Amino acid sequence: MTRETHSHDHGRAPAGLTKNQSLVFGALSRAEGPLSAYTILDQLRDDGFRAPLQVYRALDKLVETGMVHRLESLNAFVACSHPGCDSHETIAFAICETCGKVAEISDEPLEERIRELAGKDGFSVKRAVVELRGLCAACSQA
Amino acid sequence: MTRETHSHDHGRAPAGLTKNQSLVFGALSRAEGPLSAYTILDQLRDDGFRAPLQVYRALDKLVETGMVHRLESLNAFVACSHPGCDSHETIAFAICETCGKVAEISDEPLEERIRELAGKDGFSVKRAVVELRGLCAACSQA
DNA sequence: CACAACATTGTAACTATATTACATTTTGGA
DNA sequence: TCCAAAATGTAATATAGTTACAATGTTGTG
Secondary structure, eight states, X not given: OOOSXXXXXXXXXXXXXXXXXXXXHXXXXXXXXXXXXXXXXHHTGGGTOOSHHHHHHHHHHHHHTTXXXXXXXXXXXXXXXXTTSOOOOOOEXXXXXXXXXXXXXXXXXXXXXXXXXXXXXTOEEEEEEEEEEEEOHHHHTO | OOOSOOGGGOSXXXXXXXXXXXXXXXXXHXXXXXXXXXXXXXXXXXXXXXSHHHHHHHHHHHHHHTSEEEETTXXXXXXXXXXXXXXXXOOEEEEXXXXXXXXXXXXXXXXXXXXXXXHXXXXXXXXXXXXXXXXXHHHHXX
């Protein structure tokens, strides 16, 4: 079976994740690109998932801890691509509209410029959504 | 009646807009902040709107011409705030999570930095989604 | 005018995305 | 053990967007 955890372990693979969180994170990690909540649901039917809420609850937690990012312009989710998932400093995403792959971008000057712009208007930024839609290097030369 | 156009004019108020486009643009212009497609639909029931598609079709065109912007992180739409709607150079939106108002931001250095970042990866940007979520000046001092 | 070509509109059904409400089970500590 | 909190299960519903097809209106041309 494909089940990732079982027996007395009662399902919590990586760092303090519950069973459902592990399953959802696993699905996103196996994927090449972003997945919608409902695609994840379909992939986890065999693991006992039946309802959207099971996915959304796990996603909420994973997004909260930074292990997963939500792509607003796609209504989809990706596993954070930072190896140990320790520094989730991502500020932007480059989303290829041909192959679907997503690159994470961290850039201090960009953050700085955003803070500056906001500050000028007295706007206090809680979260910045920066998503670049276009073609990745591989796809644009094809 | 509130109808904006009638008689032999056959409905095309501002610049080459069709009747439905005018109605949708009117609804967005009257609003203080962004509206969802379904909210627009509800507001236009009295003008004969019955189905979502009537709204989405008009929105498609309005967004295409830049008179209306789509806010990806909100699944909603706003009328462009540039007076004559001639230069739609907006690159970013500042969305207040308290009062719901949206400010448009144009900033050449920001655009430049984004182009630079993308170029470094060989990524070719077709569209940049930049939405700042937070508190506007008025709401943050309250 | 007549007619063809095209754009716009109307309507229904459907797919996709996300949340609310409530019941049950699991887990960890006093 | 027993309780409280966290996690899970399930159903129903709300919200967002699309597909398919029919009808109507508009415009240019012979």
